[in-house]
Amino acid sequence: MPDADPIARHRNRWFAVILLVGFSIVFFLPFAWMVSTSLKPLNETMSLPPRWLPSEPQWQNYPDAMRAMGPFWLYARNSLMLALLNVVGTVASSALVAYGFSRIEWRGRDSVFLLLLATMMIPFPVVMVPVYTLFRELGWIGTFKPLWVPAFLAGAFNVFLLRQFFLSIPKDLTEAARMDGCGEFRIFWQIILPLAKPALLTVALFQFMATWNDFLGPLIFLVRQEQFTLALGLQNFQSVQGGTAWHWLMAASTLVVLPVVFLFFLTQRTFIRGISTTGFK
Amino acid sequence: MAEIVIDNLRKVYPGAKGQPDKVAVEGASFTIHDKEFLVLVGPSGCGKTTTLRMIAGLEDITSGSIRLDGRLINDVAPKDRDLAMVFQNYALYPHMTVYRNMAYALELRRVPKDDIRRRVENAAKLLGLLEPDNLLERKPKALSGGQRQRVALGRAIVREPKAFLFDEPLSNLDAKMRVETRAELSRLHHALQATMVYVTHDQVEAMTLADRIVVMNGGRIQQIAPPLEVYHRPANLFVAGFIGSPRMNTITGTVTGEGDRVIFTEKGTDHPIRLAMRGDLARLLEKHLGQEVILGLRPEHLADARDLTDPDPGATFEARVDVVEPVGAETWVYLRSSAHQLIARVPHAEPRTDIGHTLHFTADLSRARFFHPGTGESL
Ligand SMILES: Nc1ncnc2c1ncn2[C@@H]1O[C@H](COP(=O)(O)OP(=O)(O)OP(=O)(O)O)[C@@H](O)[C@H]1O
Ligand SMILES: [Mg+2]
Numbered sequence: 001m002p003d004a005d006p007i008a009r010h011r012n013r014w015f016a017v018i019l020l021v022g023f024s025i026v027f028f029l030p031f032a033w034m035v036s037t038s039l040k041p042l043n044e045t046m047s048l049p050p051r052w053l054p055s056e057p058q059w060q061n062y063p064d065a066m067r068a069m070g071p072f073w074l075y076a077r078n079s080l081m082l083a084l085l086n087v088v089g090t091v092a093s094s095a096l097v098a099y100g101f102s103r104i105e106w107r108g109r110d111s112v113f114l115l116l117l118a119t120m121m122i123p124f125p126v127v128m129v130p131v132y133t134l135f136r137e138l139g140w141i142g143t144f145k146p147l148w149v150p151a152f153l154a155g156a157f158n159v160f161l162l163r164q165f166f167l168s169i170p171k172d173l174t175e176a177a178r179m180d181g182c183g184e185f186r187i188f189w190q191i192i193l194p195l196a197k198p199a200l201l202t203v204a205l206f207q208f209m210a211t212w213n214d215f216l217g218p219l220i221f222l223v224r225q226e227q228f229t230l231a232l233g234l235q236n237f238q239s240v241q242g243g244t245a246w247h248w249l250m251a252a253s254t255l256v257v258l259p260v261v262f263l264f265f266l267t268q269r270t271f272i273r274g275i276s277t278t279g280f281k
Numbered sequence: 282m283a284e285i286v287i288d289n290l291r292k293v294y295p296g297a298k299g300q301p302d303k304v305a306v307e308g309a310s311f312t313i314h315d316k317e318f319l320v321l322v323g324p325s326g327c328g329k330t331t332t333l334r335m336i337a338g339l340e341d342i343t344s345g346s347i348r349l350d351g352r353l354i355n356d357v358a359p360k361d362r363d364l365a366m367v368f369q370n371y372a373l374y375p376h377m378t379v380y381r382n383m384a385y386a387l388e389l390r391r392v393p394k395d396d397i398r399r400r401v402e403n404a405a406k407l408l409g410l411l412e413p414d415n416l417l418e419r420k421p422k423a424l425s426g427g428q429r430q431r432v433a434l435g436r437a438i439v440r441e442p443k444a445f446l447f448d449e450p451l452s453n454l455d456a457k458m459r460v461e462t463r464a465e466l467s468r469l470h471h472a473l474q475a476t477m478v479y480v481t482h483d484q485v486e487a488m489t490l491a492d493r494i495v496v497m498n499g500g501r502i503q504q505i506a507p508p509l510e511v512y513h514r515p516a517n518l519f520v521a522g523f524i525g526s527p528r529m530n531t532i533t534g535t536v537t538g539e540g541d542r543v544i545f546t547e548k549g550t551d552h553p554i555r556l557a558m559r560g561d562l563a564r565l566l567e568k569h570l571g572q573e574v575i576l577g578l579r580p581e582h583l584a585d586a587r588d589l590t591d592p593d594p595g596a597t598f599e600a601r602v603d604v605v606e607p608v609g610a611e612t613w614v615y616l617r618s619s620a621h622q623l624i625a626r627v628p629h630a631e632p633r634t635d636i637g638h639t640l641h642f643t644a645d646l647s648r649a650r651f652f653h654p655g656t657g658e659s660l
Contacts, residue, residue: 172372175339180386180436181360194376 034257038062038250045246058247062255065248069233071226072252079212079229082147086211087204089151090158094203095196097154098162099188103174113163120156124216132220142223147214151207158203165199166192198270205271209260230256283350283443283476285313285336290345292331292500305331307500309345313444313478314492318470320479322487323497324523329480330448332497336478337366337446349443360389365437366446369453371429373421373436379410380417383436397439404435407472408465427458434469444476451486463489484524488512496520514650518657521577521650527613530583530623532576533654536566542595543567545576550619557595562646565660569651574660577650580613583625586641597643605632616642 037045038061040054066072100106101113135146169192177191193200218232234256237249264271292306306328313319321329334340336347338359347354354362365386373382380401387397402411408431410416421429430450437445450466451459467490470477481487487494488508496503496511496519504516515521521529532554534547543563547553556576558566566574586592600616600623612632616623625642651660 170370170372172368172370173374175359176366176368176372176374176436177385178339178359179337179364179366180440181389183358183360186389191374 031257034250035254037246038065038254040247042245042247045250061247061251065237065245065251066255068245068248069236069252070228072230072233074226075228075230075233078144078227079231082144082229083208083211085148086151087207089148089153090155090207091200091204093152093154094158095162095193095200096188098159098166099192101159102163102166103187103192104184116156117160120160128220135221141221142227144222144227146221147211147217151211158207161203162196162199165196169195201267201270205263205267208263212256212260284315285444285476285478286346286348286351287311287313287332287336288346288348290332290335290347291343292328292335292340293343305500306335309497309502311495311502311505313476315476316474318477318479318490318492319495320481320487320491320493321495321497322481322484322523323503325482327497328500329482329497333366333446333448333478333480337364338362339366363440363443364446365440365442365444366448367433367437367450369449371421371433371453373429373432375421378418378420379405379424379432379435382421382432383439386436386440400439400441401435404438407438407469408432408435410435426454427462430454430458430462434466438469438473442475444478447477447479449481450479451481452483466490484526488524494524496523498523513648514659515577516659518575518577518652521652525579527580527624527626529650530578530580530621531652532578532618532621532623533573534576535573536569536571538567538570543570545574547618547620548573552619554598554600554618554621556598556644556646558646559595560647562649562651566651569660573654575652575654575657577652578644579648580624580626582645582648583616583623584643584645585614585625585627586643588627589643592641592643593646596646597641599639600642601639602636605636607632 036053039057039059040051040061041056041058044051044054069075101109101116131146132141135141138145140146140149173191173195174187177187182190213231214229215231215235218227218229222228222232230252234249234252237252238244288310290306290309292304294303294305296302309328309332311319321332323329331340335342338354338357342355349362349364373379374385377385383401383404384397387400392400401417405411405417410428410431416424416428416432421432424432430453433450451462454462463486466479470490479486479490488511491508493505493507494511495505496516498519504511504520506514506516511520511524515524515529518531521531532547533549534545534553537544537546543558543566545556545558545566547555584592586597598618600618602614603617603622604615606613606615610628612627612629614625614627614632616625623642652658653660
């Protein structure tokens with residue numbers, strides 16, 4: 001509701017700014033701490049009282065960390081491959097399912113949709129064991145398959161997000177396409193998908209981050225070290241070295257987080273449009 | 282080129298939980314002739330859009346049939362009906378340029394590229410999308426409402442469809458654009474010699490555009506006739522009241538015979554309007570002697586007696602002037618008889634009747650219509 005009183009509006013605005021700045025600091029602090037630690041010599045990482053800035057930035061930490069972590073570039077390649085496969089799979093399958101839930105009428109649709117939403121409430125640890133058993137039966141343990149095939153089977157949250165967005169696309173448009181001669185799939189492909197770009201990008205970005213940062217999945221399903229991902233590789237600093245080389249761990253972590261940060265800044269404009277799904281008139 | 286035959290069409294929307302089913306269209310039968318401009322008109326919610334959408338194939342048919350050039354199309358997908366539709370909100374594809382919006386249907390039909398270009402450019406020229414500004418490479422977002430409207434028309438025209446379907450295509454335009462586009466549509470219909478079905482709730486659009494009008498109310502067809510016939514010979518009270526502005530005057534009264542004369546006497550007052558019928562009307566009303574009827578008379582058929590050289594005394598009555606509205610070329614005079622409120626349209630630019638005065642008014646009874654008070658049907 002627009003606030004008519006200019007003074008109240010001004011006050012609200014300042015309140016919002018302060019709140020947002022406050023939250024930004026809270027979320028930014030750990031990140032800043034990670035970057036700062038990555039540039040400290042080892043003896044400063046755990047010093048008391050804590051030092052905010054390294055006495056002298058140790059740029060050497062970065063190449064050292066990469067060497068200490070093992071085959072860094074191999075891990076990176078694995079991470080990237082899995083992330084891309086997951087992005088493609090999730091976007092394609094979730095969009096298709098969301099289309100079915102938003103644009104096609106069928107008996108029982110809304111009940112099935114509720115059921116799908118309910119699956120969001122099941123935490124992963126609950127299904128971890130049966131899922132592991134399933135993949136073992138399929139002979140997939142120790143391969144990449146458990147880490148990307150499920151992405152092609154659509155996830156509840158993404159379906160939900162895309163469905164909401166599709167619902168905001170005027171029905172007239174799809175009906176016009178139908179009159180123009182489109183069948184169902186062509187409407188999906190040539191009308192809905194191009195119009196849903198912001199939402200698709202959002203899903204893609206979420207999925208990229210989720211796969212890129214996933215630690216548990218690779219830990220459970222991967223066996224051989226040359227298949228490891230970056231997120232999994234980070235644990236090398238804790239176990240292999242005995243005691244933790246915090247400066248290297250943080251340097252490697254910074255490197256791992258960097259692509260995600262970069263991607264986010266690259267896409268933030270479209271991304272924000274994707275979350276606030278309004279905007280069609 | 283196409284003829285569409287609709288027979289006993291019915292549409293029932295299943296009610297939401299706990300709600301009764303909604304009958305949107307009931308027993309609709311009519312034929313849209315080849316090259317005809319047919320207008321479906323009626324108040325909001327009367328089932329016009331539903332009927333049009335069933336013709337388009339966007340809505341399932343509950344029962345009845347639709348034939349296109351003799352072929353039953355009840356279950357034919359919209360894309361195989363070869364009908365083009367222009368939507369109220371234009372429904373242009375936001376991610377495509379004007380050119381692609383218009384070319385899209387042809388691309389889907391694998392029309393050769395050169396043909397597409399030629400047809401799109403012809404349509405664009407016809408609709409003024411090239412001059413003064415070439416709009417073909419713009420996105421719909423960068424167009425005014427009127428321009429979008431023309432692109433939507435263009436998208437339909439390039440297809441050279443069997444028939445055009447319009448759902449209130451002018452309702453989002455401002456008054457001036459609406460009048461211009463209405464004329465343009467008329468011109469287009471003559472130029473294209475195409476079959477057109479047009480839905481509107483605006484009776485002026487219906488009157489000016491239609492070869493024939495289908496008047497609907499409450500899901501049922503009230504009358505199918507050319508515009509002037511609908512206007513001058515409405516089939517029932519609903520049509521009489523819906524078509525024409527200001528609306529037709531209605532006076533409830535009784536018919537009596539006095540000697541060889543047939544008299545209509547206004548009901549519910551001690552000083553009734555009394556009108557003496559002649560000729561055909563007298564013969565018509567003779568069958569209803571002693572019964573109650575409703576007289577319908579258009580405002581332009583009520584004249585200030587002072588304007589007439591020889592007012593018919595049998596058709597003249599007294600009424601008090603309530604309100605006077607000069608609307609430009611003419612003046613609307615609101616009258617009170619003792620039991621009814623009436624409107625007269627008099628051809629003076631300047632009001633010359635004073636409010637509160639009682640004057641003589643003369644009805645042109647040759648134009649009067651009579652309706653059955655129970656059924657509302659024309660006698
Ligand atoms: N999808 C639907 N589900 C249920 N009822 C509907 C649906 N579409 C229309 N109706 C109902 O059917 C009736 C006819 O609707 P329709 O849209 O055909 O009216 P209309 O004559 O086009 O009116 P308007 O001039 O307001 O556009 C209305 O009472 C409407 O509420
Ligand atoms: Mg309508």
